[in-house]
Amino acid sequence: MIEYRKNTWDEFARVKITNARGENGYRTETDLNAHRLIFEPDRAWSAFDGDHMVGNCVSYPMIMNIPGGSIPIAAVASVSVQATHRRRGINRNMMRLQLEDIYSRNEPLAVLQASESIIYGRYGYGMSSFEDSLSIMKEHGAYAHEYRPSGRLYFCDEDEARTIFPDIYQLAIQNRVGTTVREDNWWQFRFLEPGLKGGDPRSWFVRHVESGINTGYVRYTINGRVLHILELVSSTFEGYSALWRFCLDMDLVDTIEAAHRPVDEELRWMLADPRRLISSSEDKSWLRLVDAKSALENRSFSSEGSLTLRIKDDFLPWNDGVYTLSTDGHNSECVVSEKSPDITLSTSDVAAAYLGGVRFDLLARSGRINEHTPGSIDLLDRLFATDRMPWCIDGW
Numbered sequence: 001m002i003e004y005r006k007n008t009w010d011e012f013a014r015v016k017i018t019n020a021r022g023e024n025g026y027r028t029e030t031d032l033n034a035h036r037l038i039f040e041p042d043r044a045w046s047a048f049d050g051d052h053m054v055g056n057c058v059s060y061p062m063i064m065n066i067p068g069g070s071i072p073i074a075a076v077a078s079v080s081v082q083a084t085h086r087r088r089g090i091n092r093n094m095m096r097l098q099l100e101d102i103y104s105r106n107e108p109l110a111v112l113q114a115s116e117s118i119i120y121g122r123y124g125y126g127m128s129s130f131e132d133s134l135s136i137m138k139e140h141g142a143y144a145h146e147y148r149p150s151g152r153l154y155f156c157d158e159d160e161a162r163t164i165f166p167d168i169y170q171l172a173i174q175n176r177v178g179t180t181v182r183e184d185n186w187w188q189f190r191f192l193e194p195g196l197k198g199g200d201p202r203s204w205f206v207r208h209v210e211s212g213i214n215t216g217y218v219r220y221t222i223n224g225r226v227l228h229i230l231e232l233v234s235s236t237f238e239g240y241s242a243l244w245r246f247c248l249d250m251d252l253v254d255t256i257e258a259a260h261r262p263v264d265e266e267l268r269w270m271l272a273d274p275r276r277l278i279s280s281s282e283d284k285s286w287l288r289l290v291d292a293k294s295a296l297e298n299r300s301f302s303s304e305g306s307l308t309l310r311i312k313d314d315f316l317p318w319n320d321g322v323y324t325l326s327t328d329g330h331n332s333e334c335v336v337s338e339k340s341p342d343i344t345l346s347t348s349d350v351a352a353a354y355l356g357g358v359r360f361d362l363l364a365r366s367g368r369i370n371e372h373t374p375g376s377i378d379l380l381d382r383l384f385a386t387d388r389m390p391w392c393i394d395g396w
Helices: 010-023 027-035 092-102 117-123 158-172 184-198 239-249 292-298 345-355 359-367 378-382
Strands: 002-006 042-049 052-066 067-083 109-112 131-135 152-156 204-211 213-223 227-236 256-259 277-281 286-289 305-312 323-327 332-336 343-346
Touching: 002 092, 002 277, 010 027, 010 042, 010 052, 010 067, 042 092, 052 092, 052 109, 067 092, 067 292, 092 109, 092 117, 109 378, 152 158, 152 239, 158 184, 158 204, 158 213, 158 227, 204 239, 213 239, 227 239, 286 345, 292 323, 292 332, 292 345, 305 345, 305 378, 343 345, 343 359, 343 378, 345 359, 345 378, 359 378
Parallel strands: 067 109, 227 256, 305 343
Antiparallel strands: 002 042, 042 052, 052 067, 109 286, 131 256, 131 277, 152 204, 204 213, 213 227, 305 323, 323 332
């Protein structure tokens, strides 16, 4: 008999070590000290076979930027089942308990980053944002147009960075769909993050200043002759250009690499030889509508319109039904409806398109969505359109 319950602080180390083993990894005291900053036992679930902890999942309360504003989310992480107990339905049971708990907390969305992507569609998650890993040889880093900096760059130590970077970041992510607000405990975690799982904790910090105001920063490391950008954000194009120029011109390196970058990165179109910027893309955020009605009402839309949607959800039955979504672009209403649906789709399909990174037309052409009223998918795409692709720079 498998028992499921929430964890206690006394079980913290056991939870993290057991979860790491479920992912074929290890945890050191450095890892445990970092994760204590963000762990909330009341949001952590474990499965027990007698005295043996055989499964885990956790979530963290966060705020995510969505079209038109922001919304509370549950950032789901550390989902694993021990190799001795797999294929017994343990993960499914934990996922249901966790999502029910998230629903009771009035958090309309759950968001995770999947290590095993085939798993989460069955629980209603949709692949909603993507990220690029970039690499370019220094010799190919010239800009297409002459660049004359108007700001200044300064190195800073970690203590100074801890003071300066949060304000820069918060300004830079305003209106950037998919990004998450970092509370103080998460900033502490981010500064420790490179040293986790046996990594090198050392890095360099540079800030960009315009007219006496900090407008951007880059955090990077150098390994051999490769410069690795850990984080580069700016609230201005000048700051963005200057920080990339700084990295591309670094002495004694041959290659500049950057992970976790937005798929609509401006850099490619700034380069004289854009083909030389090598990129690879992968999924980042998997989003789950825990409360479909609330999630849709909290989002703004790009135009006015009204559609009736048959949303299928066989995992969270309170979402399953017919809804009429009406919006003037800013204020929206989503009500249970008895109308004939214009479109039939699953919660995972709505989740995939929720942040604006996936078009409903593509999902329809892939055989995932049924259109009953001609033109309704085109209208849905117009409603959900965003100016930029979603970007989630943070992992959890």
